[in-house]
Amino acid sequence: MEQKDFEKIYQQYRQQSEQQAQMEAGPSNPNGKEEFVAVKKNDEGDIIAFKTNTGRELDYLTALDEAKAGNIAHVGVFHKYRRDIIRSEPDGIKENNLDRLPEF
Numbered sequence: 001m002e003q004k005d006f007e008k009i010y011q012q013y014r015q016q017s018e019q020q021a022q023m024e025a026g027p028s029n030p031n032g033k034e035e036f037v038a039v040k041k042n043d044e045g046d047i048i049a050f051k052t053n054t055g056r057e058l059d060y061l062t063a064l065d066e067a068k069a070g071n072i073a074h075v076g077v078f079h080k081y082r083r084d085i086i087r088s089e090p091d092g093i094k095e096n097n098l099d100r101l102p103e104f
Helices: 006-025 060-068
Strands: 036-041 047-052 057-059 075-080 083-088
Touching: 047 060, 057 060, 060 075, 060 083
Parallel strands: none
Antiparallel strands: 036 047, 047 057, 075 083
């Protein structure tokens, strides 16, 4: 019976899925909206502020208002724990998750 490397096969699947997600996502920012490029975290690791590609530094409430208004690309707002929360679009690309952005 043939011995399979299940881990290797799974990693190939994950890589193909990420490449497919990037292709389907299309151009990075077709509408010219601002994007979050960095975050500031508190001591507990919670995101408390955002930096955009234009250099603006936004506190969480301002960023939330901008995201709700549709002014920030690749993010959405959802309601959980009786509050609104900013999150990156679920596009399958780990590198653009808000928690993985560099800190400023």
